[in-house]
Every structure is written in C-alpha cells, then in structure tokens.
Amino acid sequence: xxxxxxxxxxxxxxxxxxxxxxxxxxxxxxxxxxxxxxxxxxxxxxxxxxxxxxxxxxxxxxxxxxxxxxxxxxxxxxxxxxxxxxxxxxxxxxxxxxxxxxxxxxxxxxxxxxxxxxxxxxxxxxxxxxxxxxxxxxxxxxxxxxxxxxxxxxxxxxxxxxxxxxxxxxxxxxxxxxxxxxxxxxxxxxxxxxxxxxxxxxxxxxxxxxxxxxxxxxxxxxxxxxxxxxxxxxxxxxxxxxxxxxxxxxxxxxxxxxxxxxxxxxxxxxxxxxxxxxxxxxxxxxxxxxxxxxxxxxxxxxxxxxxxxxxxxxxxxxxxxxxxxxxxxxxxxxxxxxxxxxxxxxxxxxxxxxxxxxxxxxxxxxxxxxxxxxxxxxxxxxxxxxxxxxxxxxxxxxxxxxxxxxxxxxxxxxxxxxx
Numbered sequence: 001x002x003x004x005x006x007x008x009x010x011x012x013x014x015x016x017x018x019x020x021x022x023x024x025x026x027x028x029x030x031x032x033x034x035x036x037x038x039x040x041x042x043x044x045x046x047x048x049x050x051x052x053x054x055x056x057x058x059x060x061x062x063x064x065x066x067x068x069x070x071x072x073x074x075x076x077x078x079x080x081x082x083x084x085x086x087x088x089x090x091x092x093x094x095x096x097x098x099x100x101x102x103x104x105x106x107x108x109x110x111x112x113x114x115x116x117x118x119x120x121x122x123x124x125x126x127x128x129x130x131x132x133x134x135x136x137x138x139x140x141x142x143x144x145x146x147x148x149x150x151x152x153x154x155x156x157x158x159x160x161x162x163x164x165x166x167x168x169x170x171x172x173x174x175x176x177x178x179x180x181x182x183x184x185x186x187x188x189x190x191x192x193x194x195x196x197x198x199x200x201x202x203x204x205x206x207x208x209x210x211x212x213x214x215x216x217x218x219x220x221x222x223x224x225x226x227x228x229x230x231x232x233x234x235x236x237x238x239x240x241x242x243x244x245x246x247x248x249x250x251x252x253x254x255x256x257x258x259x260x261x262x263x264x265x266x267x268x269x270x271x272x273x274x275x276x277x278x279x280x281x282x283x284x285x286x287x288x289x290x291x292x293x294x295x296x297x298x299x300x301x302x303x304x305x306x307x308x309x310x311x312x313x314x315x316x317x318x319x320x321x322x323x324x325x326x327x328x329x330x331x332x333x334x335x336x337x338x339x340x341x342x343x344x345x346x347x348x349x350x351x352x353x354x355x356x357x358x359x360x361x362x363x364x365x366x367x368x369x370x371x372x373x374x375x376x377x378x379x380x381x382x383x384x385x386x387x388x389x390x391x392x393x394x395x396x397x398x399x400x401x402x403x404x405x406x407x408x409x410x411x412x413x414x415x416x417x418x419x
Contacts, residue, residue: 020343020344020346021343021346021348021361021364022361023348023361023362023363023364023399024360024361024362024399025399025400026396026398026399026400028063028398028399030062030063030064030065031063031064031065031094031095031150032064032065032066032067032092032093032094032095033058033064033065033066033067033093033094033095033096033097033146034066034067034072034088034091034093034095034096034097035051035054035055035058035066035067035069035097035099036069036072036074036075036076036079036096036097036098036099037050037051037054037076037099037100037101038075038076038077038098038099038100038101039076039099039100039101039102039103040100040101040102040103046101046103046108046135047101049135049139050099050101050110050135050138050139050142051099053136053139053140053143053179054097054099054139054142054143054146056179057139057140057143057147057155057157057179058143058146058147060179060394060403061147061378061379061396062396062400062401063147063150063151063396064095064150067091067092067093071091072091073087073088073090073091074087076098076099076100077100079096079098079113079115080098080100080111080113083096083098083113083115083117083122085115085117085118085120086117088115088117089117089118093117094116094117094118095114095115095116095117095146095150096114096115096116096117097112097113097114097115097146098112098113098115099111099112099113099142100112104129106131106132107129107130107131107132107133107134107135107138108129108130108131108132108134108135108138109127109128109129109130110127110128110129110130110138110139110142111125111127112125112126112127112128112142112145112146113125114145114146114149114150123149123150124145124149126145128141128142128145136177136181136182137158140155140157140158140177140179141157141158143155143157143158144156144157144158151378153376153377153378154375154376155376156178156374156375156376156378156379156417157178157179158178159177159178159374159375159417159418160175160176160177160178160417160418161175161176161177161178161372161381161392161405161415161416161417161418162174162175162186162196162198162205162415162416162418163176163196163383163392163406163412163413163414163415163416164193164194164196164412164413164414165185165410165411165412166390166411166412166413167411169191170188170189170190170191171190171191171192171193172185172187172188172189172190172193173185173186173187173188173190173193173196173205173207173220174186174412175222178374178417179405180405180406186220186222186225187220187225187227190209190210191209191210191211191212192209192210192215193207193208193209193414194207194208194209194238194239194414195207195208195238195239195240195414196220196414196416197240197241197242197416198242198416198417198418198419199219199242199246200242200244200245200246200419201246202222202418202419203221203222203223204219204220204221204222205219205220205222205416206218206219206220206240206241206242206249206251207219207220207240208237208238208239208240211232214232215236215237215238216229216231216232216237217229217230217231217232217237217238217240217249217251217264218230230249230264230266230269231251231253231264231271233253233254233255234255235253235254235255235259236252236253236254236259237251237252237253238251238252238282239251239252239282239283239284240264241284241285241286242286243286243290244286244287244288244289244290245290246266247265247266247267248263248264248265248266249263249264249266250262250263250264250274250284250285250286250293251264251284252281252282252283252284252295253271256273258277258278258280259280259281259282260273260274260275260276260277260281261273261274261275261281261282261284261293261295262274274293274308274310275295275297275308275315277297277299277315278299279297279298279299279300280297280298281295281296281297281299282295282296282297283295283296283326283327283328285328285329285330285337286330287307287330287334287354288330288331288332288333288334289334290310291309291310291311292307292308292309292310292330293307293308293310294306294307294308294318294328294330294337294354295307295308295328296325296326296327296328297315299315300317302323302324303324303325303326304317304318304319304325305317305318305319305325305326305328305337305339305352306318307337307354317356318337318352318354318355318356319339319341319352319356320356320359321359322341322342322343323342324341324342324343325339325340325341325342325350326339326340326341327339327340327369327370327371329371329372329373330373331351331373331377331397332373332374332375332376332377332419333377334354335353335354335377336351336352336353336354336358336377336397337351337352337353337354338350338351338371338373338380338397339351339352339371340368340369340371341361346364346365346366347364347365347366347367347368347369347384348361348362348363348364348365348368349361349362349363349364349368349371349380349382349395350362351380351397360399362380362395362397362399363382363384363393363395363402365384365385365386366384366385366386367383367384367385367390368382368383368384369382369383369384369390369413369414370382370383370413370414370415372415372416372417373397373417374397374417375417375418375419377397378396378397378398379394379395379396379397380394380395380396380397381393381394381405381415381417382395382415383412383413383414383415386404386408387408389408389409389410389411389412390411390412390413391404391405391406391407391408391412392404392405392406392412392413392415393405
C-alpha cells in the first residue's frame, strides 16, 4: 500500500464525471487447457479438490481457460502412460496436463506431465511431494509448474498476501494465500495500520501504525507477533519499504521540518537522509537491483513520480502525463512501475516504463489505492471502494479483468504480496 498524504490527497466528489482514461486491454487469447486429474486416494474428493485448486489458480491468471472434462477421451492414468495427441487436438486443447494423485504414508504425491498436442510434444514432467497438512501448497506448486512450463515465467500461486482489515477505530493485519484461502489475523487491534511491506525473508513486515496520536514505524514478526519500533520521530513517519536484500528500509520522515525520503540501516540501527528538496517527498519504492528509489514528490507543483540513484545525483521524473500521480511500486523484473493517477476525481491504476514511456491505464474506480505486484510481475493487487467499503482486487499487469479477492462485508485495503 502507498499512503496518500493529506497534502497530496484530494477529497472524493460525489458528482459523476465521464471517465477519460483509455483503459488498456490486451488482445491475448487464453490458452485452452485440458486438465486431467486421477489418483489413488481413499476418497475421490481429494482428486476433485486438487483439480479445483489447480483450475482456479490457472484461470485466475487469465492466461488459461479450462475445457469441460466431459469432452475428454482419456483419463489421467492412461494419458500419463501414453498420450494420443490426436484425441486432444480434436477438442481444441492447446495444452494437456495430466496429474496422478497418490496418497502416501506421510501425505501426498502428485505426478504431473504437460503436453503440447498440436506440436505432438511432451513438454515437461515432475513429481511433487507434500505432507498431509500441505495439500493446498502441493496443488499450488503444481499450478506454478504448469504455468512456468507454458508461459515461461515463474508462477505466483504458492505465494501469500497481507492486507489491512479496518474495524471501527481499530485495524487487523490479515494473512491469506493468494487465492483468498487460509485467511487469518496475524496482528490484531492496531490503533491505525497502514502500508505493510514484506521483508525478503518472508518472516517480518514493516508497517506504519500509531501509538496514541503519534505515527511510528515498526517491524512485525509474523511468527511471534513481536512489534519493534524503528522510527518514532516527531511529525510524519510513513510508507516503509524493505530494500531487495533486506538490509535497509526506506520511509518518509518529516522531523527535519520537511517530508523527505530517509533510509534506515537495519544492521546498524541508523538513519540517513536520501532526498533533499523543499517539496514533499514520500512513498519510496526500491528497484529490484537496489540501485534506485522511486518516490512521489510535489517539487514541480503537483504530485508526480520520480526516481533517483541510491548513489546520488538528480531525481528524474517518470510520470509524464497528468497532474496527480502517486504511490509508485517497482515491478519485480524492474521494467515497469505501477502507480495511482487521477482525472476529474476518478482514480486509475496505471503502469509505465521506468523512462516514462508505455503508459497503460489498467482499471478505474472510486478510491483506487495501494498497488502491489505479484512476485513474478504478472499480476497486481489494489484496493478500491465499492458500496462504501474497500475491497482488494486482482488484475493482470498486461491488461484484463479486475476480480475481487476479499469479501464484500469487510473493509480491506493496503495489500502486500509476498516476494
């Protein structure tokens, strides 16, 4: 999540304006996937469950659609032994995946093959093993394997998400798998909670909270629940983000009399100022190689996105269009930056190349906030208001349909995807 400072924020209007954003839509056609699951388990329900998890994972990426199993000529066991590609070409399968689920003494084993029927080619095989309580993780690993084999990019299905659930005057930190399952509170009853960011080790989170009426920065241990303050200066302490190597945390502080980006050395326990400008600098985000920090600044009169080398030098403006651009988040592959923009009181999630070219508006809505990339850079999370409450949505970074992944009856925001 990227916290929007009051000085940069604008109050939402109840008037309706025509949306001027040209929302980008990819012309990509989802691949037709034949997913065949069979097995040796005590109950067929486990095979059905495995099928459903894999199917939901791959469909959620919007890179695949699944064919009706009633059209299949062969089962998984037969396909694993000898596949007849012509049988699958007839029903229009672009990809055939056969998975055999075996119940072992300690848990589960899944034997997986991926085929391209039109080229008549066996693409890959792998066997996955998991303990009895790791069934969902095993299924997500299979989804990752299929996705990587076909798309050529690492999957994101075995990743996790943190978000903020607001309850009256308090907030909880909620953990869930990327598909919305296994939802559980990991931190409860914060006075205020903003901007959680995963550490690269996956065990700690940096966040912005309040003690009394004073904002402060803390790290939160996901295993123990221990909270440790590392930034409690007079004035603003906000928007922390870990460096890619986990050694530093960049954040916005105002104790010097002006809001600037500062960098905290976790090992030494010391801060240093990174930006030096009379404008307001906030919402830092690191490049994947750790050599740049992008941030929001109003140094030219309106909030815009800039980037600056960690070694110093002049800040370069990235957002080249519009008068309101904020909350940058650097993509894991380093090629694009996601951010929030605005026209006529309508918000939009957008991405742009780091030189300012290739601007894409992905979605518009009310109170669109808090972009967060999937670990493989293929999807984005964001929050938006719907019916008076905020929900977390997921959308392909290359353009597609937005899908809510949190319930409609809670206020959810500030999503952070694990690395």
